[in-house]
Amino acid sequence: MSTTELGMPGSHGLADVPLAEGPQTAKDYRSDQEVRWCPGCGDYAVLAAVQSFLPDLGLRRENIVFISGIGCSSRFPYYLDTYGIHSVHGRAPTLATGLAVTRPDLSVWVVTGDGDALSIGGNHLIHALRRNVNLKILLFNNRIYGLTKGQYSPTSEPGKVTKSTPLGSVDHPFNPVSLALGAEATFVARALDSDRAQLTEVLRAAADHRGTALVEIYQNCPVFNDGAFDAVKDPRERVQRIIPLRDGEPVRFGAEGEYGVTRDPRTGGLRVAPVAETGEDALVVHDAAAGDPTQAFALSRLDSGDHGPVVPVGVFRAARRPTYDDLVRQQAGRSGGDSTLRDLLRGRDAWTVEPHRRNTP
Amino acid sequence: MTYVIAQPCVDVKDRACVEECPVDCIYEGERMLYIHPEECVDCGACEPVCPVEAIFYAEDVPPEWAAFTDAGEVFFTTLGSPGGAAGTGPISADAPLVAEFPAPAH
Numbered sequence: 417m418s419t420t421e422l423g424m425p426g427s428h429g430l431a432d433v434p435l436a437e438g439p440q441t442a443k444d445y446r447s448d449q450e451v452r453w454c455p456g457c458g459d460y461a462v463l464a465a466v467q468s469f470l471p472d473l474g475l476r477r478e479n480i481v482f483i484s485g486i487g488c489s490s491r492f493p494y495y496l497d498t499y500g501i502h503s504v505h506g507r508a509p510t511l512a513t514g515l516a517v518t519r520p521d522l523s524v525w526v527v528t529g530d531g532d533a534l535s536i537g538g539n540h541l542i543h544a545l546r547r548n549v550n551l552k553i554l555l556f557n558n559r560i561y562g563l564t565k566g567q568y569s570p571t572s573e574p575g576k577v578t579k580s581t582p583l584g585s586v587d588h589p590f591n592p593v594s595l596a597l598g599a600e601a602t603f604v605a606r607a608l609d610s611d612r613a614q615l616t617e618v619l620r621a622a623a624d625h626r627g628t629a630l631v632e633i634y635q636n637c638p639v640f641n642d643g644a645f646d647a648v649k650d651p652r653e654r655v656q657r658i659i660p661l662r663d664g665e666p667v668r669f670g671a672e673g674e675y676g677v678t679r680d681p682r683t684g685g686l687r688v689a690p691v692a693e694t695g696e697d698a699l700v701v702h703d704a705a706a707g708d709p710t711q712a713f714a715l716s717r718l719d720s721g722d723h724g725p726v727v728p729v730g731v732f733r734a735a736r737r738p739t740y741d742d743l744v745r746q747q748a749g750r751s752g753g754d755s756t757l758r759d760l761l762r763g764r765d766a767w768t769v770e771p772h773r774r775n776t777p
Numbered sequence: 778m779t780y781v782i783a784q785p786c787v788d789v790k791d792r793a794c795v796e797e798c799p800v801d802c803i804y805e806g807e808r809m810l811y812i813h814p815e816e817c818v819d820c821g822a823c824e825p826v827c828p829v830e831a832i833f834y835a836e837d838v839p840p841e842w843a844a845f846t847d848a849g850e851v852f853f854t855t856l857g858s859p860g861g862a863a864g865t866g867p868i869s870a871d872a873p874l875v876a877e878f879p880a881p882a883h
Contacts, residue, residue: 456822461800464818610800612816613860636799638822651801651863 429550429626432520433475440471447497458609458635459489465615473623480523481515483508485532488563489556492527506537509544512551517741524551531561534570534590545601547740548627555592555630558637559644566640593716593732596630597709603629605731610649621731627739647725661730666699686714688726704734779817781849782810783842785831788881794823805867809875811849815858848872
């Protein structure tokens with residue numbers, strides 16, 4: 417992946433995080449807590465993938481922190497033998513921002529869901545993404561509020577019948593990848609809970625990225641929204657539905673790579689077409705590191721297109737931009753640190769209210 | 778720790794669990810189904826759907842079937858981690874414990 421160096425501090429997401437002394441295994445990351453989600457929950461698969469991927473990073477466990485909000489997925493920190501905070505609904509990115517700024521020696525992760533991240537914490541999410549703080553956000557998207565027993569969420573499909581929408585939801589859903597790209601995120605990816613190899617690849621890329629990384633994980637809720645992603649998980653169907661994004665390669669899919677993604681002159685966006693019709697030269701080439709996120713955004717819209725359910729997965733964007741936490745630390749270093757802050761806090765009043773004086777002749 | 782399949786599955790292979798497994802980690806052997814100990818994510822979806830109650834959390838395998846606790850591990854030593862039962866298909870082999878199990882009387 418080619419990137420443009422802009423003379424920024426650090427280059428790797430984990431550059432300042434100390435390494436463990438010896439090799440680790442997945443077992444080292446299992447806590448003594450009994451894992452409690454519903455049988456068959458996709459969260460188990462994500463937890464297993466994370467527990468087997470963290471040893472590959474080889475970091476000191478006491479320098480890793482997982483911060484969650486509220487929801488089923490937010491039980492995550494209990495089950496990992498790292499530091500963890502089960503925080504405030506939708507506000508995990510705020511705690512994570514504070515930690516990432518003050519502790520560059522930590523690998524900071526946020527675990528959230530479609531409701532926690534996109535509804536309750538929608539503002540915190542977009543501003544963390546825009547600021548490009550060195551933290552990694554795992555957004556478990558099951559398209560439902562599961563913990564509260566099944567109300568439609570900001571990613572539920574229109575017409576969704578739930579206990580809170582007995583006649584069907586009239587809301588239009590968010591596409592989390594499009595939202596993140598629109599919020600100027602420098603790293604955006606999508607993975608499936610059931611594909612451990614692909615999920616692990618994306619997690620690794622997110623960890624390596626210096627800046628805010630958003631990973632949307634399609635996660636099945638077997639109790640309140642079972643089968644939400646069956647169209648892209650069915651062993652026979654998925655090859656026709658999943659578009660694997662590979663940096664530097666033409667975007668194509670299908671058992672024989674018979675479908676491709678080309679520019680749509682009518683809309684200015686992208687569309688899916690048989691390669692036999694378009695020719696190989698017409699296929700767009702994926703460039704995750706591109707400074708301009710326009711093509712990544714267009715790729716994220718393919719699953720909303722008129723060509724049936726297709727879903728691009730992998731890294732949509734991995735671009736370089738100075739991180740908020742690096743810049744804050746630089747600025748704090750330049751300004752003289754604590755003494756300047758003290759002067760500011762204890763200095764003269766910047767503005768005072770004078771008592772009213774009556775004009776007397 | 779992981780879920781394991783015990784003796785009641787031998788020569789039954791109902792496969793209801795295969796349908797239920799969200800990560801496709803239940804493989805078909807010659808006489809029994811096997812849960813892949815590394816691919817299993819411990820979600821427990823398979824346990825209640827087994828019609829012959831053959832699936833247990835490894836710690837909870839009844840003592841009379843304790844030998845089956847490691848059967849999966851033994852079964853997959855040569856196979857490794859194929860990363861999905863659907864793509865692998867039925868395997869014409871069994872763990873020695875299962876292969877040597879007396880055939881049902883007909």
